[in-house]
Amino acid sequence: MSLVAPHPDPAEAATAPARIRFEHVSVDFPTARGPMRVLDDVSFDIRNGEFVSIIGPSGCGKTTLMNIVGGFVQPTQGRVLLDGKPVVGPGPDRGVIFQEYGVFPWLTVRQNIEFGLKLSASKVPAAQREETVTRYMRLMGLSDFASHFPKHLSGGMRQRLAIARAYAVRPQFLLMDEPFGALDAQTRSAMQDLLLEVLQSEGKTVLLITHSVEEAIYLSSRIVVVTARPARIRTIIDVPFGYPRAEAVHEDPRFGELRAHIRDLVMQEYAAQARQAVRMSD
Amino acid sequence: MSLVAPHPDPAEAATAPARIRFEHVSVDFPTARGPMRVLDDVSFDIRNGEFVSIIGPSGCGKTTLMNIVGGFVQPTQGRVLLDGKPVVGPGPDRGVIFQEYGVFPWLTVRQNIEFGLKLSASKVPAAQREETVTRYMRLMGLSDFASHFPKHLSGGMRQRLAIARAYAVRPQFLLMDEPFGALDAQTRSAMQDLLLEVLQSEGKTVLLITHSVEEAIYLSSRIVVVTARPARIRTIIDVPFGYPRAEAVHEDPRFGELRAHIRDLVMQEYAAQARQAVRMSD
Amino acid sequence: MTTVTSADLAAPAPVPRARRLLGRVGLVLAPWLLILLAWYAVRASGLVSPALVPAPHAVLAKFLELARGRLAADMWMSTQRVFLGVALGVSLAVPVGFCLGWYRGLRGLIDPVINFFRALPPIALIPLVIVYFGIGETAKTVILFYASFFAGVIVMYEGIAQISPIFIKVARTLGATDLEIFGKVIVPLTIPHILTAVRVALGVAWATLVASELIAAQQGLGALIQDASAFFQLDTIYVGIICIGFIALAMDLALRAATRRLVAWQDRIA
């Protein structure tokens, strides 16, 4: 596998069956000045057990992309197939961590995590529920806050709560939209390691949106760099590290190279978007 | 000025008059299990034109600290003096960028930025208003979205909107709570540069909460590292770079040293907090 | 963001535009036809004396007869009174609701008084109103105002109390005064609640109309209904009731159409 390889050919990758398949997906949002294109002809596959990260400038359309897989937004053109069937709506097979968290304000920390486990669709047996909740509270450093309402939590704690809630139901797919954005560096890296452990033990297919190039490299098997709005696929990069993955890869020289390369790509996209210079002087 | 110097002595620093002074500030929040200490005997000064960053683990009490200066939370013990007078409530002298943005959902992007300028307290003459709003929309890359409501903005765009709104009224103090957390690396660095320019041209006193050690070093004159909850001052570090500051300081060897030192401190704090190991295995 | 609710997802396959429109009209009419049918059925069943339930066509005939006479004036008078009462009532309910939500001291002071008075039956107030406001238009408007205000104020108060503090905090840091916070934050943020308050007040005001027109009303739908009661003219009573229902419905629809733009900013599920 080459160090920095744009994804070769969609046809070639399709030999292993795709679990998530984007087929010429475009999205237009209606605005006062007519439809605005946000996603433009996006096609790529995510195979079983893959961890795909999306990187691109703010406002380009990443969340929209995830929302299509989640079943919350319908593409204007093209379609997204989930195990070969078009997405018709949200479902518990796809766990989603939203950029705005969406923790339930009327439930305590414990009840928030418990929510999915108490639904009829839950695959977690009732006997195990208590244990699962307690474990995730501990893992997220929320044990002391079990009976707090979200309004009494700090920003980072709310984000961790959203993560715990999504993990607890053990979905096959994880769709994560900047899930660690509000965390300090150390908590963040602990969360990253936890995610890797979860993947290892439960075997998930993950779509991660992140602004951190390091995070993308450290976690993913492939990284999709998208262009400024409308988001097109700029390039898809294979990450040359296997799983299980350890902190040590940060020191790998290929890590630095990859980071420089991706930063460069993103920088170009950012520059394209910001033709209107972000300078006060003019 | 020594490279990595814990702040010498509060008494000594007080020779220049403090604009913001924390005097033995403690905060307890009531919980079901009795009061929980969140801030513990915090004392330090911020002098005119200083840029002070706060770094500490998630949930330690940083936002609470800022809320006291903002006038939203009253300390249980001690007090905060603003130019010698105790803080009694919020005011337009202190511009705040909240962790949760707080953009006004009922106003368009343009109206959000305009909000402060149209108030009776505004120091911006009406004639200049239009220009100010247009400039900030351009600087924030929001020009195309002038008449969009926030619900149609991406997460990062909302955050930029909150920044623009706070800058537009030109407050003397800026209190910023992870203001760039939802932005991609490039947009973030553009925003950092913009902030430095604003400081240079308008001369502000800034309190910044951030999870990014690089950001803290790149922007601040001093960095306050706080302990895990309850937040105490672990150490205060002088940053050895002057203003105006350029991207180049990132390459300065002292930058790397400082970063390593601070990371280490924060790591220790994080570890203290996370005695309960964040490991799935157990 | 575009929300996909279950209703969307279950949307039928696309059909030609004209047929869809027809279908929609049919759907809107369906419940009314059902009610009409039930009405005839009740009469036919013989369960209740037909003397007590006039036939729909008899009511229609009476409607047409009245339409040539007093009905237009009645409808106009009543609509006018309700409109005025609700407009005044809600205009006062908004600032009072704000003050209740905003000034804790005032709340403790005024809240019990409001909760006391809002339960008083308009019917029972008529004597007092006559004493203080006479028997003219003012008196009727006062009753409707009373009903609207107290229906609206509680919706407003609850709506304002539920406002998230973050917006107030932000406004303060931008330098807003109490008055500016009211005008530029609370009012826009509570527009949806104001609309709810207006809708509730409209319903309550129409329901109070008959009581208000107990005060020497020569004209108005309430007066029509009472006049008819005095002679047991059931068909006229039905005409009056149905007119009230449809005018109220029309006002509600107009209100919502006129204000749809005002809540466009809200991310809501319906």
Place this chain on the structure above:
Amino acid sequence: MTTVTSADLAAPAPVPRARRLLGRVGLVLAPWLLILLAWYAVRASGLVSPALVPAPHAVLAKFLELARGRLAADMWMSTQRVFLGVALGVSLAVPVGFCLGWYRGLRGLIDPVINFFRALPPIALIPLVIVYFGIGETAKTVILFYASFFAGVIVMYEGIAQISPIFIKVARTLGATDLEIFGKVIVPLTIPHILTAVRVALGVAWATLVASELIAAQQGLGALIQDASAFFQLDTIYVGIICIGFIALAMDLALRAATRRLVAWQDRIA
């Protein structure tokens, strides 16, 4: 987060606990004393005939007299009817409001019907109610149910429509069915709206009480007021009205005390 509103900031310097309590009680009583004063003033002023406004002490005397007789039973009957009517009305309003907010198709179908019926005056409906439900307790409860339901449903619908879609989205990704979304997301999230709906419905129901007891009530405060009206016993009318006001106030306070915990999760300004 602790919000500091202007009211807090203007809080007076700390005073001894006992004196503060006394002060608070005084503050709560103040508006009532003011009303009492105004009442005497009106009588003293001679602006209105004293025959039309009984003196407060006369009303009190009448109250004490009635208290030894029928009053307790009247209060009990009325309270019971209102309670039942509101309980039933709101219990139905919640799911109906949910359906309206949730199923777009249903909304188009049912919404106009609801807006038609909710404006119909309870007074005008009495003949119909007698025809269908007789003159027993059922009939009175039906009227109060009617008033409560329609007052509540609109508050519920608006409350549900304003729910932020994010919570529904999250619930869906966790596997919630429509029913679970209703029970575990919509209901808790609309608890504040339900409380508003109950409060509005309580007010409306009390205000409708007199109308409902126009249906042949031997007991009840509405019946008391009407019996007194028939004989121009102003003091008794005042006793009835004031009793209604205070029972309604007590119910409102009890409701809020009982449910304060239910909205503890909300970040609100009041």
Place this chain on the structure above:
Amino acid sequence: RTKVKVGYLHTPAVDGHIWIGQQTGSFAKQGLDLEMVKFTTGLELFQAMIGGSLDVLATGAVLSNFPARGQGKAFLMNNIEYATAQLWVREDAGIKTLADLKGKQISTTTGTTAHVFLDTALRSAKVDPKDVKLVNQRMTEAVSSFISGAVPAVALWVPFDSVIKKQLPNARRLVDASAFFPQAAIMGGWAARNDFYDKNQPVIKKLIAGWAEANALITGKPDEAAEMLQKAQYQDVPLPDFKEQFKASKYYTNAEWRTRYQDGTVTKWLQQVTDFFVATGGIQNAVKASEYFDAKPFLDTVQA
């Protein structure tokens, strides 16, 4: 021309004289300009007058109630509720005589002519009014309850009897007010606000004079008067029905009234009804009919 604000209830017995007087111009002839305000119940009517919104009012039996509380002076009688107050029973209720009413539910509107009549009727049969279950409803509801079978008996006033006749052909009219005449009679008539009455004696007399002319027409040519009235104010009621209703109340000629004003019969009848209100409605320190009723203006105006 003098403006007079007149409140009234809209039934032929109460407003018949007024409308006929208006039509024939008998009030105008006296230089009076009547401003007519319609009310639905006696309570609002009296309150509006006491509150100063009305100068005089025309009403039914409550004429003996409010003035007895010191509010308003009665000065003119319209009619006698003769066969206008009636007691109806359902055929299936097993009520044959007044005595059978014991323990039964009877619906009526309390404080009205019908209630006064019912009270008289029960007492005449030695039934204590406390031994029946009085169901107080507005008359529409009372009749609805009766027709729907919720109550077995109803005490009503015309024209509500016509509904029952049409819908329940088997229902029986047990008795009407004419049975107790002339030992007891319920009158409808006029009252004036106290201060208005004291200060405007000439206007009162003019009112009486205008009324007397209308009364002459009603007693002289009852059919013509009924037709006039029906055409102008009661188009909703078919003419034959209206005539029947009109005749149900008893109209005295001016001369007949004069004798009864003079010999105290009117005062006696008023006092009887006032006694009822005192007993049933708890009037304290009731004013006697001889004080609240003033026969003088009538006797002065209508000469023998």
